[in-house]
Amino acid sequence: MAAAVTSSADPRQPAGRSQIKAVVFDAFPVFDSRPIIRACEEAFPGRGSDLSNAWRTRQFEYQWLRALAGQYEDFWQTTQSALDYAAHSLKLELSSSVRDSLLQGYLALKAWPDVPDALAELRRSGKQLALLSNVTPQILHAGIKSSGLNGIFHHVISTDRIGSFKPDPRAYQLGVDVLGLRKEAILFVAFAGWDVAGSKWFGYPTYWNNRQNATSEQLGVTPDGTGESLDDLTRFLAESRA
């Protein structure tokens, strides 16, 4: 994949790459959720992308609605509810075995191919590494195990610790609290455009791992860097040492 590294042009918001002591990742720059999309298509041939789109939309919406309303349920519960909604809305008959098998996909996530080498290089350069995600601790630990990434992350943080979800600022604050670093020393790596906005609003330098060429959200923020793969990320960080 071609590198597509950009930098913030705003002189008031220097990326401050030389000060970066830690890289904190959302789950999905690390773990590839496309097998779940493929499983939707296998279960409902010709309707898989409708189902996975409706499922994913409600997954996030249910998280934000519940966090904003103070009615927290964890990612596992909101993901089940979102799947049930998606199937009903599309009039798809979801047997309990298909339902279970689609959900189990979240406990079998594997890393994208570029991840192991990039994380190893970041560790060699002395960075602390962490995950900071809305998914449950179980999903994070299962993905680490399935991907052979045991021992790579210094910290594995689910926003379940505070009973809320990103972009609640208290969710991003977990990174500061657990790592014991100023926010300016932590590069946050987002997968979704909304998470780019949330992490920038919170005050992290932010890198957008835009693996699927998504359209930028219109939320008034620009990431400090953008690239398709974690190779692009390691190059972005290496520039500061040039």
Next chain:
Amino acid sequence: MAAAVTSSADPRQPAGRSQIKAVVFDAFPVFDSRPIIRACEEAFPGRGSDLSNAWRTRQFEYQWLRALAGQYEDFWQTTQSALDYAAHSLKLELSSSVRDSLLQGYLALKAWPDVPDALAELRRSGKQLALLSNVTPQILHAGIKSSGLNGIFHHVISTDRIGSFKPDPRAYQLGVDVLGLRKEAILFVAFAGWDVAGSKWFGYPTYWNNRQNATSEQLGVTPDGTGESLDDLTRFLAESRA
């Protein structure tokens, strides 16, 4: 339209219809936004429903994201940003005149046909009437004027007063504070399934004006009543006096 009145079967949550002193409406049980959808189709023949679906999805998501992150911008601003996102994501060229004309649709909303008679009947029965919506005060007042509903609502409340959006409980609390009634005495009338959930979570008796036969959201709540039109709503309330 056929009446489809249902009641909560949960004995712990009596609808308490005889105690209802006020009916508080979201904007969209009152105002019909379908002309905006038709304007999308006129501007982009064959792509109108894609555009209006993408626009509406981001409209709400941007509200919830900004409210949860403490980065409020009002409905007018988030609606513009959502339209820009929707057009970009669909690779539609949005001229400034088409953009303005689509947005102006929100300042020309008209009531659904059943609204004037139903509101008049509710007033005759002694109910206080209010609007409580995420849209701006300008949009609410323009809609009232365009629909000939001047003087019908005792209170017109935009959540802009607190710089947040439903389902933030502080947004629903505005109804209690402005009307000076206990929440149990206020029937909240929602259009969207998420607003049914938010108002029930807050503690209002809730009626779902499900005008478009939408699929119930999987958010763990059941409205106290459901119907397609405001005629169904007046029948629901009249039952308590039978």
